[in-house]
Amino acid sequence: MQQFADGLMEPGGPLAGISTPLGYVLVVALFAFLILNFIMLVAGVTSWVERRVWARIQSRIGPNRVGPQGVLQWLADGIKNIMKEDIVPEQADRFLFKAAPYLTMMGFFGAFACIPFADGVIAADLNVGVLYITAVTALVVVGILMAGWSSNNKWALLGGIRSAAQIISYEIPAGLAVITVVLFTGTLSMQGIVEAQGAAPWKWFLFANPFLFVAFFVFFTAALAEGNRTPFDLPEAESELVAGAFTEYSGLRSLLFFLVEWGNLYVIGAVATALFLGGWRVPAVTDNPVLLGVLQFLVFFGKSYFLVFIAMWVRGTLPRVRVDQLMSLCWKYLVPISFVNMLGAMVFFVLFPEGSPVVRFGMVAFGAALLVYFLSRVVFHIRRARPEFHLSPFA
Amino acid sequence: MIYAVLFYLVAAFTVACAAGVALSRNVVYSAFALMGALFGTAGMFAFLGADFVATVQVLVYVGGILVLTLFAIMLTHQISEVRVSNRSVAAVPAAVLIAAVAGVLLLAILRAPWKTIDPTAPQATTYAIGELFLGRFLLPFELASIVLLTALVGAIVLSRKELRG
Incomplete structure (x- = not known):
């Protein structure tokens, strides 16, 4: 910049x-x-x-x-929400109630400063980029806690507290997965991490070795939980807490919270793409820098939006977990897995500081086999279950 | 010029927030003011060119410690009542203590041989910090880890009923 x-x-x-x-x-x-x-x-x-x-x-x-x-x-939804009355509950703490959406918005908006959209297209290529994104998104939690407390509502407070407990817990596996990537790049800069990968899938960090493969899934799961997404959307579980920390909000303020939620989905996809899926790397197909930049942006956006789609798919498929299941998933499974995974990655790094082509192609073959198996299961279920599509959604 | 203006703005913000922490009657307000003070401190580190320390300041203090503090405060019963919130007691001993601390700080500020650095060219500090932690300052680093480990073990002993003697 x-x-x-x-x-x-x-x-x-x-x-x-x-x-x-x-x-x-x-x-x-x-x-x-x-x-x-x-x-x-x-x-x-x-x-x-x-x-x-x-x-x-x-x-x-x-x-x-x-x-x-x-x-x-x-x-239409946006215009409707802007025109709605902005209600502040009588018993609420007015100042904090009004400030909370802005704080949440700031934390979310700040993360975009370090997202590498294309070669050189990044608002600030900080030397500590990944760390910065992890740090600045912490403001979102503070905003949610502020909303939960200032609403002076039982459900809102419970939602805020759940959200804080959840985000604090899942930050650990997510951070450890990021550390695994940083171990292999030796830099915290987002552009540096993207540049350490290649355009072809076998040059992505996802397939570089088994430890990074595991780290990707740990990161994605933990990031979904940090973004309060189903199956981890306990902070706003509609059946229990009305709308959690956002219960008392109306109009534009409520819209801002939802905007952060949907936008955060994209941030999760973008960070996972930059860390594991090769970011904006494309083969040098053209000499025109502008055209190449556009191509890089499209590739980056496509990959990250595919991850967003996966998150939607997960949300549409899985039921919400219980609070105790949520905590045991984090502390009994993800945290030990990510620690062991990090130690394994260190051993691998000492053995093969430059990476091992055999392991790399083995991982690509494994990933391809997994994909083929998954697709065959999908086809099998569609054939056997013969779901009747009563509605034609695109009519 | 603009650099100095920004610096004093951030400094004033930090001091104002810190005063809010100490003077607010409601402990929840104190906690949120603490967030401003911690952010201001991170800004100070950024002004010194310490990018890594500034980010870690936000990550650890705002993302970890402050959120856990808020968490604890909000689980406390009747927290908004002023009598149980942020009471001020013992004004005279506090004033003596403040005067003593202020004196020591002033002495330190006036006596310190200040090093001035060129503010226009901040260097990346991450590598140097890593090298120093695993090289020259390995022993203090490991000692800090042992302290943390002891604290963790202590917390488990205190919170588990079957471990209490």
Whole structure:
């Protein structure tokens, strides 16, 4: 970003003659504006995609009235929420109640500063990028706790406390999985991690060795739990807690919380893509830097959105776990697994500091076999179970 | 110029939040003010070019310690009542203590041989910190681990009924 800003302020550039700090401030504001719009679009469209995908999974139709196939549903929802009355409960703590959505939004928005969309397209390629993303998303928890407490509502408080317990617990396996990746790259910078991988699937960290393969699944599970996604959405379990920490919120403030939830889904996908699935790496198919950048962005977006789709699929398929199951899954399974996995990765790193082609291709073969088996099961179930699709969702 | 303005803004924010922690009558407000103070401290580290320490400050203190503190506070009964919340007692001994601490701090500030660094070129510090932890400062690092391990064992002994003698 700094090179970009310096380029704009060179003699002859569009910002020539402006003082350096002011130029930087302008460029930062421009980046923030672009990223904020990107987030809004992604989160909004994701809300529509998610509702349609669940509907398909549950043999329903889903929103299909606003615009072709209902694609504009999210706009209608947004306008409706903006026009709704902003209710603050009488007994609530007014200041904290109003501040909580902004805090949550800040924590979520801050994570985007370090997401590598393409070669050189990152708001700030911090030297401590991964660590920064883990740290700044902690604000989301504080915001949820603040919302839960200030609402002065039993359900909201319970939801807030559940959320905090859950996020604190699942941060450990997620962090250990990230450390496993950092071990092999030797850098915490997001671009550095992406550049350490290649464009082809056998050059991704996912297939580099068995330990990174396990780390990917541990990371994805823990990230889903940190993002309060079903099957781990206990903080807002509708059947028990109304809407958890967000119970008392209405209008735009409630919308902000949901925006963070859907946007966080994309952050999970993007971070997992950058860490394990090769990020924006594409083969050098063209000399045009702009075209290559667009291609890289599309590849990155496609991979991360595929992970978002998997999360929707999981949400549509699995029932919610109980609180004790949630905690035992984390502390009795994921934490020991990730510790053993990290130790194994260290041993592997000492034995093969440059990686081992045999292990790598073995892992690719294993992954391909797993995929083929999975697909064959899906086909088998569709043939045997003969599900009757009473509705045609795309009609 | 703009650097100095930013620095004083962050410093003022940190001090204001710290004052909020000490002076607020409601312990929940104190905890949220503590978050501001911790963020301000992270900002101070960032101004010193210590990117790693700044991030870890947020990760450990805001993401871990503050959330656990809030968690404990919110599970406490009737926390919003002022009588049980943040009572101020013993004003005279506290004033003496504050004066003593302020004196020592002032002395330290005035006597310290301040090193000035070039603020425009912050270097990546992660590698150097790693090298020092596993090289020159290995013993203190391991000692800190032992302290943490002892604390963990102690917590388990205290919380498990069947282990209590």
